[in-house]
Amino acid sequence: MGFLDLPNVISEGDLVMVRLGKSQFKPVTMQSGETLHTRYGSYPHNDMIGKPYGSQIPAMGDKGFVHVLAPTPELWTLSLPHRTQIVYTPDASYIVQRLEIRPGSKVIEAGTGSGSFTHALGRTVGTSGDVWTFEFHEVRWEAAKVELEQHGYKDIVHSFYRDVCSDGFQPASGVHAVFLDLPKPWLAIPSLPQYLELGGISRICCFSPCVEQVIETIKTLKECSWTQIETVEVSCREWIVRKEMRRTLEDVLKRQESFRERRSAIQQRKRKLEELEKQDDDDDSSVVGSPPNKDDIPYVDLYNPWGKGERIVKGDDRFQWDIFSAGERDIKSHTSFLTFAVLAPAPPKMKT
Ligand SMILES: C[S@@+](CC[C@H](N)C(=O)[O-])C[C@H]1O[C@@H](n2cnc3c(N)ncnc32)[C@H](O)[C@@H]1O
The missing domain is CATH 3.40.50.150 (Vaccinia Virus protein VP39)
Known part of the structure; x- marks a missing residue:
């Protein structure tokens, strides 16, 4: 198969454009028995051969997936x-x-x-x-x-x-x-x-x-x-369309407050670590009292409105979602x- 005659189904020997992410493609020639290894999982060619172009292929024993597209000059x-x-x-x-x-x-x-x-x-x-x-x-x-x-x-x-x-x-x-x-x-x-x-x-x-x-x-x-x-x-300039969760004002304010607390905690932590390092450097054993310990310097968790450790998948129907579109910040020129x-x-x- 070439770029000019595009069948519907992937065959042995075809050049397939494997989509790993946005604008991230890997050209792969199909050979039965071979496997494509990526940081998003491993994909045996046999799982792709015989599938229609455009299919989503799940990773071997993993959660990842890729899409297999027909080759074009653009890709x-x-x-x-x-x-x-x-x-x-x-x-x-x-x-x-x-x-x-x-x-x-x-x-x-x-x-x-x-x-x-x-x-x-x-x-x-x-x-x-x-x-x-x-x-x-x-x-x-x-x-x-x-x-x-x-x-x-x-x-x-x-x-x-x-x-x-x-x-x-x-x-x-x-x-x-x-x-x-x-x-x-x-x-x-x-x-x-x-x-x-x-x-x-x-x-x-x-x-x-x-x-x-x-x-x-x-x-x-x-x-x-x-x-x-x-x-x-x-x-x-590309226009990007994405889904954003509709949030309550209370959530937004709490999250902002939590960002502020976290920023000041990070600064405090940095200062304390610098103090600790300085003490190590000029340690003449004449310092009285117990020196601060790294483990005593606390981290601050970000406020999570859905509860600690909970992650929300885009489109989750327990929440309301709005569609936004915006131009890319950088113009490719x-x-x-x-x-x-x-x-x-x-x-x-x-x-x-
Ligand atoms: C910027 S690249 C062309 C890239 C190409 N347009 C593309 O889209 O892949 C310029 C090429 O011109 C070739 N080149 C420079 N002077 C040349 C000449 N006098 N005759 C033939 N090729 C030349 C260089 O070797 C280089 O590979």
């Missing part, structure tokens, strides 16, 4: 072995749309890096399209090529070991979208026109973390007649600047 991006910085989904989705990449598109990509964006490109262009991807680091090139083939992209993604700045993008042809994630894209831009679709409109995106790279890229794009040049940065441009065919010469 691969979250779990792939990092050999380089990678393009993440908020940027990838924006780039695909701005470059107008669709089923059947012909696309150039350099460098391949860890192959994160290559997976997104391959799925979008599909079996009627082509992605020519180039990488000049041999080990990275080989690793990404093997992964892409294993993931079912063999006939879609054509992978080359090449320095595109000195040696160009052969054998790409008829291309109308170019993505350059290179330290010096301006060295690769001048050779591009020979690989682009004749008479067509071509689009480019250069992905650069530093503004100095952007300046140099824009200079070269202008010199090479690219137009509609625009640099953007993608910021992404600056991975890179994205510089877009368009190359239109030259207008026909007017007869005089």
Whole structure:
């Protein structure tokens, strides 16, 4: 099974995305007799083989569980072995749309890096399209090529070991979208026109973390007649929805009071422990009276409105629950600047 043909049921040899927690995935190839060991328990592959994708799998003799999901470029991006910085989904989705990449598109990509964006490109262009991807680091090139083939992209993604700045993008042809994630894209831009679709409109995106790279890229794009040049940065903020227990005012006040008591008890404890340490350091046996003992310094338990040791599971129907939603505090931003441009065919010469 590859990323492009997704059956409903897990089979031997399938690559399964095991969801261990929020945004935490482990790609695992199913082999009967093998077991996945995690800090959330152990999961024999045999318990997963034959189950529908999306199933919840209980841990062997334990309370934990995982979900087994079908592989997608988005999940691969979250779990792939990092050999380089990678393009993440908020940027990838924006780039695909701005470059107008669709089923059947012909696309150039350099460098391949860890192959994160290559997976997104391959799925979008599909079996009627082509992605020519180039990488000049041999080990990275080989690793990404093997992964892409294993993931079912063999006939879609054509992978080359090449320095595109000195040696160009052969054998790409008829291309109308170019993505350059290179330290010096301006060295690769001048050779591009020979690989682009004749008479067509071509689009480019250069992905650069530093503004100095952007300046140099824009200079070269202008010199090479690219137009509609625009640099953007993608910021992404997730909205989180959670259940919160409806509490009485009395509970809230008691809990606040208990927090205050606990904080002052912790400070007192710290001071006493420091005193104890100091006494140990300058112990000249001349101190009169019994020194404080560590065990005499008390802890303060937090006030628990449901009784000591009682834990409440979210949704417990003995209580009332409200749904809250809020934006993540941190906006996930600056991975890179994205510089877009368009190359239109030259207008026909007017007869005089
Ligand atoms: C930041 S990584 C690309 C990451 C990739 N976009 C991803 O999503 O996984 C940049 C890659 O470009 C490669 N590279 C740099 N200069 C190159 C060149 N002139 N020709 C080909 N590859 C090059 C580097 O070896 C590196 O692997």
